[in-house]
Amino acid sequence: GKRSGIGAPSPAMTISGEKRVLISDPTDKICADVLIQAGVHVDQKQKLSEAELAEIIKDYDGLIVRSGTTVTATIIEAAHRLKVIGRAGTGVDNIDCDAATRKGVMVMNTPGGNTISAAEHTCALIMSLARNVAQGDASMKAHKWERKNFMGVELMGKTLGVLGLGRVGREVVSRCQAFGMKVVGYDPMFPEDASRKLAIEPVSAAECIRRADFLTVHVPLLDETRNLINADSLATTKPGVRIVNCARGGIIDEAALLAALESGHVAGAGLDVFESEPPAEHEWALIKHPRVISTPHLGASTEEAQGKVAQEIAEQFVNLFSGKTVSGVVNAPDLTLSQRPELQPWTALCDKMGSLVAQTLSGGQVSRVHCAVAGPAVGQAGSLCVASALTGIFGALTGERLNLINAPIVAREREIAISHEVAEETVYHSLVTLTVHAGTHAHTIAGTVFGKSTGRIVMLNGHSVEFPPDGYLLIYKNIDKPGVLASVASCMAANNVNIGTAIVSPRDAEGVVTSIMSLDKKLDKAVLVKAKALPDVSELHLVHV
Known part of the structure; x- marks a missing residue:
């Protein structure tokens, strides 16, 4: 069915x-x-x-x-x-x-998907440990009637220690609270106020281990959590503690647990996971211990x-x-964010902004890439924007077509610092400002999206402009005086290059403007050399985005 x-x-x-x-x-x-x-x-x-x-x-x-x-x-x-x-x-x-x-x-x-199943299996082991269910069943199957050998304990009033208050940990808590257990819990990413709302006393990991009558672990296996339960921490536990692991093998030091069981300090253990799966030869001594209940990683094994x-x-x-x-x-959490349709024009814009800036760098290695985001459209997407910009930068400088997953990784491998921040309000609905540090210079570009999909560059190295970052663009600075724009246009015309649009920024305090021309094709190197040699023109670059 x-x-x-x-x-x-x-x-x-x-x-x-x-x-x-x-x-x-x-x-x-x-x-x-x-x-x-x-x-x-x-x-x-x-x-x-x-x-x-x-x-x-x-x-x-x-x-x-x-x-x-x-x-x-x-x-x-x-x-x-x-x-x-x-x-x-x-x-x-x-x-x-x-x-x-x-x-x-x-x-x-x-x-x-398997939260409830894993939580229920944890509770099954806790209850089996409390009442020696597995041992009693094995005794009966051996034709024995040994009631006195299997005295148990009640859960009512006992302290449950929970290491890890994620989905499974919290489901275990709610079920064990129904049995009247007190709960102490540790999770560095779960706020104390949130714990208290669930009637969980927030404590340190060490105190959680020390106070528990029943201890259950619900953390991922990381370098920080490997052998979290070890000989030292087991020595601090209550005599007669019972321990359950339905999370990952390796969180508990199995040799230390076996020693604590053999000494009688630990009353029992319920294990669904092991350091090796199937278990290695040396693990069977723990599994066969009479006060251990073990299952072959069944936490998620429900229909x-x-x-x-x-x-x-x-x-x-x-x-x-x-x-x-x-x-x-x-x-790559940002990939989930990037799939949102309203953000896709912004990721495309940031990619082009990165590519454009990279193609205008005058020299020096890129040392830092920083994005400042402002406005409701991108205010929560700073890391996504900087990752998108990095794909454009790497594409332009190295030819590597990276993506949102690996661009930040490659940047860090190259010791390029990457950062982002939420900026102050802007005159635009939303705005991304990208700063690329290369050598001793910081190159800055800002862009916005008009409507739902129209990306525009609105600032370039401090000069106000407005142009779409598309196709071949001739970008240069020049002294703001008559004839300069005409001389560049004449150079293009003499070499059979058509100009689509020409944008000139307002002049700065030194009388310099930034000019952007959209061209219909790529310039030959010889034409580019001629254009760079024109009077009153500087920092001329041909870019393609």
Whole structure:
């Protein structure tokens, strides 16, 4: 029958060109159904080695995995047309996100799809630990009646320590509070006031570990969280503490946990995840310990969760391929923002602004790129604007056609400082001001969007102008006096170059103006040399945007 919470495949969306997706792990049938209905070609090939996947990945635009496939840098490097890797689940620690980012490949997950299932499994382990359910069942199956061996404890009045108050952690809290448990919690990204509203006492990680009767972890596996529960922290726990991990293997030091169980300090552990999956040989001693309840990573293994994550990841792929808004982007949050139709003219404008400035640099290496955004259209999109500008700068200076994912990464690798800020109000509805520092000079350009899609440059190095950043543009400074504009125009005409428009800025305090001419074609080098040699003309550049 139809699963709860899972809808029928979405109606087909318009996708330009054939898109090919490889599904390399078992997923619910609805995943392929949604993709195929949208016109995507789908192949399902499972249990591929790294070499096998690296060999065939070059033929695909998208890759969908669960936890079985490890997407390495080698595989990503071989993916010449790959645009997106999707994890039908929460964690992406089996995907080399850094390698994907460098390659300009989007990484997506489905963080909400298995929340309830993971929370319920955590609660099942907590209750099983409290009442020795698994041990009692094993005893009965061995034809034993050992009531005295399995004395349990109540949850009522006990303190639950929760490390990580994300979606799953908060769902666990609400369920355990229904059993009358007191809750202390730690999460550096969850405000204390928000914790108190949920009747969670906000504490430090150390205090959370120290005060818990039952301790559960709901944090991602990062360098900062690896072995978060270790010999030192276990020594500070209450005697008789019970510990649950349904998050990621590696958060708990398994050797230290085994020692604490064997000493009797830890009364029990419920483990759904392990440092190696399947477990390595040395891990079985912990798993076989009589006070450990273990399951083979079943946190998301419900019909409802698998259907939800399979459908969600497929729909995200279809949205991406259709140019619609995407969600669940792990390695480039600004890409989600950039998909908003009202921001797309601004990203195009910032790309062109970056390209234009880069083509007018007089010398020196780029050391810093800064964007100031003002107004309601772009006030929350500073990082998106600076990333867009970087794509234009790199395209002009290096020929690299980077994207919003990898342009900031490449900039930092080159030790180019990137920054953005919200500026004061502007006379325009909204405005982006880009400053590029190169050598000892700072080059500044500002642009806005008129209406819904008309981008205009409105300032260039302190001079007020207004022109569309399109096509071939001759940009130069000149002394504001009669005849200069005519001499440049005559040079163009003598070489059969047509001028579309000519814009001249107001003169500055030194009597200098900035002039911009739109041309119908590229200038030969010889013509450019002649134009640069004209009297009263300086800083002349031909740009193409």
